[in-house]
Amino acid sequence: MRHRIEGQEFYLIVCHSCGISFLIPDKHDDSLRESHETFWCPTGHDMSYTHKTEEEKLRKQLRETKKYAAAECVAKTEAYKRAYAAERSNAALKGHLTRIKRAKGERP
Ligand SMILES: [Zn+2]
Numbered sequence: 001m002r003h004r005i006e007g008q009e010f011y012l013i014v015c016h017s018c019g020i021s022f023l024i025p026d027k028h029d030d031s032l033r034e035s036h037e038t039f040w041c042p043t044g045h046d047m048s049y050t051h052k053t054e055e056e057k058l059r060k061q062l063r064e065t066k067k068y069a070a071a072e073c074v075a076k077t078e079a080y081k082r083a084y085a086a087e088r089s090n091a092a093l094k095g096h097l098t099r100i101k102r103a104k105g106e107r108p
Pocket residue numbers: 015016017018019020041042043044045
């Protein structure tokens with residue numbers, strides 16, 4: 001819970017071990033949430049923000065989306081290469097068939 005005291009923002013933290021409440025500057029709280037560093041309550045119990053921030057979640061989602069898009073691009077490129085190779089092979093077979101028909105005196 002955020003509190004404003006004499007123009008400065010603070011965040012109220014409740015220790016999960018002893019239940020003591022204490023305030024830390026809002027910016028320091030943001031920093032602890034981003035860094036996941038350990039900090040201590042006034043009586044010495046350690047704690048940290050282990051859950052991911054919204055920015056971290058979005059960055060992870062973006063990385064996964066980029067990975068998926070890259071895999072899709074590779075798959076499409078491979079499919080294009082296979083289609084191109086099949087088309088070239090088909091053209092070569094048609095040419096070969098035409099030569100055989102001409103050799104037999106047939107009209108291609
Ligand atoms: Zn404590």
